[in-house]
Amino acid sequence: MKKLIVLLLLSLTSYCIYANKFEVGKTMPYKSIKSALDNIQNGDTIYVHEGIYKEGNIIISKAVNLIGVNFPVLDGQKKYEILSIKAANTLVSGFKIQHSGFATLDDPCAIKVYDTHNVIISNNIIDDNFFGIYLQFCKNCIIKNNHITAYGVEEQQIGNGIHCWKSDSLQVIANKVSGHRDGIYFEFVTNSIIWRNVSTSNIRYGLHFMFSNNDSYISNVFKNNGAGVSVMFTHKVKMINNTFTENWGDAAYGLFLKEISDSYIFGNKFYKNTEGIHMEGTSRIKIEKNIFEANGWGMKIQASCMDNEIASNNFVGNTFDISTNGSLVLNTFNGNYWDKYEGYDLDKNKIGDVPYHPLSLFSVIVENNPPAMLLFRSFMVTLLDKSEKIMPSLTPDNFIDNTPLMHSLKL
Amino acid sequence: MNSNEKNIGIISKGLLVIAGVLLVVSLFNPIWRIELDAPQYPEGLALTIHANKIGGEVEIINGLNHYIGMKTLHADEFIEFTVLPYIISGYALACLIVVLIRKRKALHILLGAFVLFGIIAMVDFWRWEYNYGHNLDPSAAIIVPGMAYQPPLIGFKQLLNFGAYSIPDIGGWLFITSGLLMVVAVFLEYLKTKKLKKQNTMTMVLPIMLLSFFSCGQKNPDPIKINSDNCDNCGMTISNPQFAAVLFTPKGRTYKFDDISCLIDYKNDNKEKALNAELFVANFPSDNQLLPVETSVYIKGDNVKSPMGGNVAAFKDRESATTYALELAAEFTDWNTINK
Numbered sequence: 086m087k088k089l090i091v092l093l094l095l096s097l098t099s100y101c102i103y104a105n106k107f108e109v110g111k112t113m114p115y116k117s118i119k120s121a122l123d124n125i126q127n128g129d130t131i132y133v134h135e136g137i138y139k140e141g142n143i144i145i146s147k148a149v150n151l152i153g154v155n156f157p158v159l160d161g162q163k164k165y166e167i168l169s170i171k172a173a174n175t176l177v178s179g180f181k182i183q184h185s186g187f188a189t190l191d192d193p194c195a196i197k198v199y200d201t202h203n204v205i206i207s208n209n210i211i212d213d214n215f216f217g218i219y220l221q222f223c224k225n226c227i228i229k230n231n232h233i234t235a236y237g238v239e240e241q242q243i244g245n246g247i248h249c250w251k252s253d254s255l256q257v258i259a260n261k262v263s264g265h266r267d268g269i270y271f272e273f274v275t276n277s278i279i280w281r282n283v284s285t286s287n288i289r290y291g292l293h294f295m296f297s298n299n300d301s302y303i304s305n306v307f308k309n310n311g312a313g314v315s316v317m318f319t320h321k322v323k324m325i326n327n328t329f330t331e332n333w334g335d336a337a338y339g340l341f342l343k344e345i346s347d348s349y350i351f352g353n354k355f356y357k358n359t360e361g362i363h364m365e366g367t368s369r370i371k372i373e374k375n376i377f378e379a380n381g382w383g384m385k386i387q388a389s390c391m392d393n394e395i396a397s398n399n400f401v402g403n404t405f406d407i408s409t410n411g412s413l414v415l416n417t418f419n420g421n422y423w424d425k426y427e428g429y430d431l432d433k434n435k436i437g438d439v440p441y442h443p444l445s446l447f448s449v450i451v452e453n454n455p456p457a458m459l460l461f462r463s464f465m466v467t468l469l470d471k472s473e474k475i476m477p478s479l480t481p482d483n484f485i486d487n488t489p490l491m492h493s494l495k496l
Numbered sequence: 497m498n499s500n501e502k503n504i505g506i507i508s509k510g511l512l513v514i515a516g517v518l519l520v521v522s523l524f525n526p527i528w529r530i531e532l533d534a535p536q537y538p539e540g541l542a543l544t545i546h547a548n549k550i551g552g553e554v555e556i557i558n559g560l561n562h563y564i565g566m567k568t569l570h571a572d573e574f575i576e577f578t579v580l581p582y583i584i585s586g587y588a589l590a591c592l593i594v595v596l597i598r599k600r601k602a603l604h605i606l607l608g609a610f611v612l613f614g615i616i617a618m619v620d621f622w623r624w625e626y627n628y629g630h631n632l633d634p635s636a637a638i639i640v641p642g643m644a645y646q647p648p649l650i651g652f653k654q655l656l657n658f659g660a661y662s663i664p665d666i667g668g669w670l671f672i673t674s675g676l677l678m679v680v681a682v683f684l685e686y687l688k689t690k691k692l693k694k695q696n697t698m699t700m701v702l703p704i705m706l707l708s709f710f711s712c713g714q715k716n717p718d719p720i721k722i723n724s725d726n727c728d729n730c731g732m733t734i735s736n737p738q739f740a741a742v743l744f745t746p747k748g749r750t751y752k753f754d755d756i757s758c759l760i761d762y763k764n765d766n767k768e769k770a771l772n773a774e775l776f777v778a779n780f781p782s783d784n785q786l787l788p789v790e791t792s793v794y795i796k797g798d799n800v801k802s803p804m805g806g807n808v809a810a811f812k813d814r815e816s817a818t819t820y821a822l823e824l825a826a827e828f829t830d831w832n833t834i835n836k
Contacts, residue, residue, distance in 0.1 A: 189738060190823070242722065242735065250801070266723075266735050272801075288723045289733045296805060311723070311733055318805075336726055343731060365731070 110134030110157075118143055118151075118159075125149055127172075133157045133180070144169045145177075153179030156210060161185040166193040167214075176205045185214035192244055194219040195233075198226060206231065216244030217265065223252040228260060235264040237288050245270040246287065249277070257282060267293040268310065275299050283308075290315045290341075291332075294322065302327060307339075313358065315341040322348045330356045338363045339380070345370070352496065355380055361403070364390045373397055376496050382408050382448075391415035399493045400424060404461075405448040409484070418443060418486040422493040430491045441489035444480045446473035503598040505688060508681035512603070515674035515681075516591030519584055522674075523547050527667035528621070530647050532557070533659040536812075538776065538786055539716060543569075544665055547580045564656075565636025566628065566645060576620065583613065591674075600685050607678045614675065622649050717744040717776060720752050720784060729758035729765075730804055739802040739809065740778040742786055745769060756794075757806025760835055777810035780820065785812075789831050793817040796834075797826025808834055 107121040108114055109131060115121040119140050121131045130150040137158045142165045145151065149172070158181045161167040165186050168177065177196065186193035194216035198204050202224040209231045211217045217233040220226060228247055237243030246262035247269045249255055255277040261284075262268035268284030271277070272295045279302035284291035291307030294300065294316040301323040307313040313329040315338075316322055322345065329339030339358035340350075344366045354376045355361035361380040362372070366389040375398045377383035383403040386393070388411025396419040400406040406423060420436070421443075428439035447466050450457050460466050473480060504512075526544035529552070533540050541560075544551040549571045558568040571577050587610060594602045629646025632639075645655050648662045664672065720742070725734050734740055734754040741759035743751040751769070753759040756777055763770040776786035792810040795817055800807045808829065811817035821828060 189736075190820070237723075242737070272805075289735050315732065317730070317732075336731075341731065363731075 105129045107131040108134065111136055122147070122149070128174070141165045142169060143167065144171060145175055146171050148172045148174040150176040151178070151180075152176070153181075153209075156181045158183060161193070161195070161214070163187060166191075166197055168196045170196065170198045170204055171201060173201045174203045175201075176207070177209065178205070178207045179209065181210040181212065183212045183214065185216070187215045189242060192216050192219065192248075194244070194248075197221075198223050202226065205229070214244070216248055217246040217262065218248070219245075220249045220252050220255065223249070223255065225254045226252070227256045227258065229256070229258045231260045233260060233262045233265070237264050237266065242266075243288065245293075246284070249274045253277070256280070261285075263287060267291075268307075269293070271295065271297040271300065273297060277301075278303065280304060282306075285309050287311065291329075293317075294319050298322070301325065306330070307332070309333075312337045312341055313339040315343070316345050316348070317341075317343045318345070320346045320348065324348065324350045324353060326352045328354045328356070329358060329361070330354070332358045334359060342367045342370070349373075350375060354378070355383070360385050363387075364393070366390065368392050370394070371396070374494065374496055375399075376401070377406070378402055381405070385409070386416060387411070393417075394419070396420050397494060398422070399496060400443070401493065405445060405451075407443040407484075408448040408452050409444060410452050412481045414481050414484045418484075420488045420490060421486055422490040423486070424493070426489045426491075428489065435491050437489040437491055441486045442474055442480060442482075442484060443486060444484045446470050446479055449480055502600050504594075504600050504603055504681070504685055508603070508684050509595045509598070511677045511681045511684075512591045512595050515677040516588040516595075518670045518674040518677070519588040519591070522667035522670040523581055523584055525667035525670065526551055526665040527671065529661075529663060529665040531661040531663075533661070534657050535788075535791070538788060546577075547584055547667065548577050550577075561645075563637045564645060565633030565639070567631065567633075574624075576624075587613070591678075603678070603681060603685065607675075607682055610675055610678060614671075618649065625649065715748075717742045717750040717774075717786065718752075720778075722784075725752050727752065727754040727758050727804075729753055729762040730755075732803060736803050737778055737784050738780045739806075740784075742776040743770060744774045744776065746772050755802045755804035755806045756808045756810065756834065757802070757804050760806075779812050780809040781811070781816055787812055789835075792831070794829045794831065794834060795821045795824070795826040796829045797821075797824055799824040800826050 107125060107129060109118050109121050113134060117140055118133055118138055122145065125147055127148040130152065133153050135155045135157050137160055139160045139162055156179060159167050161184045163184050163186060167182050167185050182195040185195050195211045195214040195218065196206055197219040200222040204226045206218055207229040211231055211233040213235060218228055233246045235243055243266050245267045246265035247257055247260060249271050251273040253275050255274060257269060257279045259281045263286045265287050267290045268287040269279060269282065269292045274297040277300045281304050283306045285308045287310045289311045291310040292302060292314040296318050298319055299321045303325045304327065306328045309331045313332045332339050337359045339355040340362045342362065342364045346368045348370045350370065350372045352374050356378050358380045360382040361377045362384045365387045368391050370393045372395045377398060377400045379402045381404050383400050383406040385408045388409060393416040395416065399422045401424045406425065423441055423443060426437060426441045428437035428441065430437055446469055526546050528545040530543040531540050541556055542552040543554065543557055550569055554569055590606055594606050625646050629644045647653065647660045650662050653660050720734055720737060720740050722737050723733060723735050726732065727734055728751040732754050734752060736754065739755050741753040741756050743759060743763060751762065753762060759775065775789040777789055777792055779785040779787050787810060793814050794808050794810055796808045798807060800809050802808065
């Protein structure tokens with residue numbers, strides 16, 4: 086037993102010797118972060134105390150825990166990339182990082198991670214930078230609890246909040262991003278998860294996928310962005326329990342899907358968007374148990390989409406539930422609740438006895454002639470819609486939900 | 497009616513008030529514009545002449561003209577720019593005075609003076625253009641023997657590789673319109689003595705008035721509004737102007753793209769729209785400058801991160817492309833290779 090305790094103590098002391106602590110601050114042994122970084126070994130910890138540090142470009146080339154005490158400020162003076170992480174097993178936490186440079190060629194960032202793995206960036210305030218956090222050729226990195234704000238305006242170039250390129254196995258968790266071009270941007274990123282982030286008021290998209298396969302985004306909020314989320318040229322993406330709200334404006338979407346396949350959209354809420362989901366060239370997607378509420382269009386399914394299954398969703402209070410630009414129907418609708426359904430249920434099985442045609446005549450007309458919107462809610466249009474429901478002529482007659490629900494699903 | 501024989505009618509008064517207002521408005525708008533078109537400036541260069549200053553791309557034009565020894569333009573060297581605002585305001589005031597004193601004779605004097613002023617202004621303009629185009633620095637870098645660079649008084653003229661257009665701008669058209677309104681007023685008064693019906697005169701006069709408001713057809717593609725325009729191929733918002741591209745149809749419709757690859761996809765998918773259309777690509781180093789596709793220089797590489805993964809950037813010339821190609825480890829390519 087004694088031997089064990091001695092052994093334990095020994096190992097502890099050896100650990101203490103192995104991992105040194107460095108203190109940076111006005112009254113501390115090290116006055117600048119760079120001078121501390123010059124003296125560390127792999128695995129050491131640097132505590133940076135309160136103050137404003139204007140040190141140009143700080144490069145981390147050894148594994149280090151860089152920890153801010155009371156949010157010390159790293160200022161890039163609008164000239165530099167502020168933190169460049171080039172070492173694996175590095176942690177950066179508790180800083181306020183502001184005013185990175187601005188350039189369109191090399192994308193200066195608050196924090197950029199180069200070709201490495203196991204980096205954690207957490208609990209930072211990242212304010213007024215061109216790009217916020219930028220990862221390239223990275224693996225197993227965690228970006229967590231950062232507060233990323235920029236002040237981009239229309240007609241001006243601005244970078245993305247969290248930008249990931251050619252990376253794998255990332256975790257982007259509980260960050261708040263606003264005012265950037267895209268809140269979160271994934272290009273060639275695989276096997277990654279985006280969880281519990283809030284992305285608001287970004288100029289282009291709240292979240293943007295390009296060529297990024299096998300990823301998931303879960304329980305995020307996308308509010309008031311140019312468009313909510315755009316998933317393009319991608320397959321096998323899981324989109325679960327997110328909220329897409331108030332993405333208003335001409336050609337603004339809650340969710341924009343283009344050239345994507347084999348994906349799953351489950352339990353999301355689309356509330357007050359110009360278009361809840363806009364689909365182009367999508368195939369083999371299951372859209373299940375989502376709420377489409379108070380949108381201009383619940384879903385726009387372009388003719389280039391096929392083999393998608395839309396089942397058990399609630400469509401409530403949308404101006405148009407569904408719209409399409411073609412006559413060929415290769416998608417199926419099953420067991421959804423449509424608040425515009427006027428059928429009856431004589432056998433009391435809670436499923437309407439008359440099939441529902443979610444595509445109204447007028448939504449087809451408006452799709453082809455947008456100015457016709459002027460006549461919306463006029464008597465003639467209502468009459469036309471009613472007669473079309475009884476005898477479909479312009480709308481494809483197989484565009485149909487055979488098992489419409491009588492009551493909304495509890496979602 | 498008899499007692500008012502020599503007084504002007506209510507319609508004429510109205511026309512004069514409008515003419516006066518238009519003159520005041522013309523003070524705040526460019527009166528004349530000279531446009532220079534050349535292959536190296538696909539958007540064109542414009543020089544606008546206001547009542548009190550020279551506007552437009554004066555710096556670029558001064559820089560260019562330096563090579564052929566033309567004088568640089570500075571508003572404070574022209575006495576015209578101090579006098580002109582007063583003269584124009586004077587005429588605007590005169591219109592109102594004529595309305596107040598209501599004498600037909602005064603109207604005639606006003607019209608005469610106005611026409612005279614117009615003629616003097618054009619003569620003065622021609623004299624300035626002559627000096628500007630002929631008084632060349634003998635030690636200039638480029639001297640073409642016997643060549644003068646006088647811009648046309650009105651209309652089109654080819655000056656070396658520049659096509660120069662000289663046309664009235666908004667202020668100028670307002671000016672012409674107010675002159676026409678005075679002519680109409682005089683004409684109405686004349687008709688009144690002939691006791692013709694007003695309705696008829698109005699139907700005769702209206703087309704003339706409308707004619708002065710005609711607008712020109714579009715000859716350049718619309719500029720790209722970043723973060724606001726969407727790509728016509730992929731639907732993404734254009735937020736990276738360096739990679740943008742444009743398809744401009746002969747009918748004057750502009751299609752915008754966020755990536756050169758989108759332009760090519762769109763062109764191949766919409767053969768009818770692309771027929772005879774002009775294609776442009778953005779010059780990578782400078783925002784929102786469009787270059788014709790055939791003469792541009794292209795680089796391609798993984799580090800040229802374009803929004804849609806086309807990863808091609810366009811440049812004005814090989815020189816500027818080389819610097820970026822080195823920095824981005826990219827390779828040169830050409831339009832025929834990309835355009836597939």
